[in-house]
Amino acid sequence: MTLIEEIINEKSITTGTVAFRMLLSVVVSAIVGIEREYHKQPAGLRTHILISMGATLIMLLSIYIPQTFSQYKPADPGRLAAQVVSGIGFLGAGAIMKFGFNVKGLTTAASIWVIAAIGLAIGAGMYWATAIATGILLFALIFLDLFEKWIFPSKFIKHLSVYSSAGFNLKTDPILELLKKHKANVRTIDIEQSFDEKRTSLYFVIQISEKVKINTLSEEIGEIEGVQKIKLNQIV
Known part of the structure; x- marks a missing residue:
């Protein structure tokens, strides 16, 4: 042994x-x-x-x-x-x-x-x-x-962070309209307002199909007026 x-x-x-x-x-x-x-x-x-x-x-x-x-x-x-x-x-x-x-x-x-x-x-x-x-x-x-x-492709959960100088309107915001266009289900929204930098930080948890082209979605969000920076990360 x-x-x-x-x-x-x-x-x-x-x-x-x-x-x-x-x-x-x-x-x-x-x-x-x-x-x-x-x-x-x-x-x-x-x-x-x-x-x-x-x-x-x-x-x-x-x-x-x-x-x-x-x-x-x-x-x-x-x-x-x-x-x-x-x-x-x-x-x-x-x-x-x-x-x-x-x-x-x-x-x-x-x-x-x-x-x-x-x-x-x-x-x-x-x-x-x-x-x-x-x-x-x-x-x-x-x-x-x-x-x-x-x-379950529609169960693809992502964390979207958007930093914008244009503020945020829950009813008419173009980011929400764009997410709706891509059939993304917004589960939660968290908003932080920085008065010193005059910037609004938006944090979304979205449920989206894997069929959606993430690069295209990111580019379209980046083209919205006032958007300074975006991050789109997978949540596991």
Whole structure:
């Protein structure tokens, strides 16, 4: 039996199992974090690594305490680790609130919650559960995202930012007319007025078909009188 096999099969917490499980936690969470980083989410590579490592360490500690201090029985190894489940909710809520205008960021919040659970599984030495859960998580984040956009093309959500010197009129604004022309469903509008710069910042969350040519839409918005700058980003 090789050293790696001995470490994998080891049930007690030793220096070898701690090092192996912490390293595995980094690798698994880095894969998921890179995917979130690619989609420019606030909870990206470093966040997922730190969450998973923290959950793994807490799980290791939960097992180590009753194993080492057996005189303090009865001891519940799951009691300390259980606090991760409720505590991770604060980070998940932060990921949702980061997007501001509507209920967005739920996918990232869910990935944070799942990566914490995976970290606990690694800490407990549940390697097959870790592999299966990681595979399903990546499948949901990557392939189901592509499938959803293909099967529900009108569910393409974008964040449109427009900076204009012409102000904004909710009833007759040409930006709204243009979005209506392209059959874009405006879900939310947020307006910021800068009196010093004499500029109005408009933030739209729009639901639009992928059949719409984004470059054409951006050019047409840019041609509207008073528009100084626009940004059109995907929300995942």
